[in-house]
Amino acid sequence: MEIWINPACSKCRSALSLLDAEGAGYTVRRYLDDVPSAEEIRAVLGRLGLEPWDITRTGEAEAKELGVKDWPREEGSRDRWVEALARHPKLIQRPIITADDGSAVVGRTEEAVREALARSERG
Numbered sequence: 726m727e728i729w730i731n732p733a734c735s736k737c738r739s740a741l742s743l744l745d746a747e748g749a750g751y752t753v754r755r756y757l758d759d760v761p762s763a764e765e766i767r768a769v770l771g772r773l774g775l776e777p778w779d780i781t782r783t784g785e786a787e788a789k790e791l792g793v794k795d796w797p798r799e800e801g802s803r804d805r806w807v808e809a810l811a812r813h814p815k816l817i818q819r820p821i822i823t824a825d826d827g828s829a830v831v832g833r834t835e836e837a838v839r840e841a842l843a844r845s846e847r848g
Contacts (some may be wrong), residue, residue, distance in 0.1 A: 726845045728832070729756040729769075729821040737820040740832040747797055751822075756814050762803075764809040769821060770807075772829035777806035780818040780831060787813045 728744070728751050730737035744751055754761075757820035760768070770777060778798045782788060791809060791818070796802055810817050822837075823829045832838040 726751040726781065726825055727823045728752070729754045729761070729817070729819060730813075731755070731757055731819050734819050736833050739835070740820045740822065742803065742839045743835060744842070746840055749845070754813045756817060756819070760814045761817075763807050766807050766810050766817075768783055768812065772823060772827060773821070774828075775831075777803060777810055780821070781806065781810065782816050785816055788816055806835055808817065815817055 726735075726744075726749060728740060730741065730753055732738070732755065738741060741753070758841075766777070770780070773780070776798070778796070779792075783794050788794070791813070793806070793809065796805065818831050818833070820832045821829060822832045822841040824841045826844045826847055828844050830837045830841045832841060
């Protein structure tokens with residue numbers, strides 16, 4: 726299991742605390758330092774079953790500068806969104822947990838983190 730975190734994020738710290746409390750084995754990826762490529766973002770989106778606009782933090786200053794709220798949310802614009810996430814990783818929703826069964830979740834709630842744990846135990 727891998728978890729993409731920003732150490733300054735309280736939801737990331739909560740997810741790590743829960744994983745530690747459950748004795749889970751995981752790898753931490755500080756995605757602001759170890760920026761995922763567009764290909765990695767596409768792979769995670771496939772695992773999440775989401776579109777890039779679903780994991781974009783549109784309230785960030787960088788998002789406002791880019792004007793992402795006004796970008797079309799359609800298949801033809803997908804690459805534009807993915808490239809923006811790769812160039813501006815601060816826009817990626819966090820934490821993202823990839824489970825051992827090949828799925829992934831955005832672990833913003835305790836329930837989502839527990840779901841990733843359960844999937845990893847089954848995987």
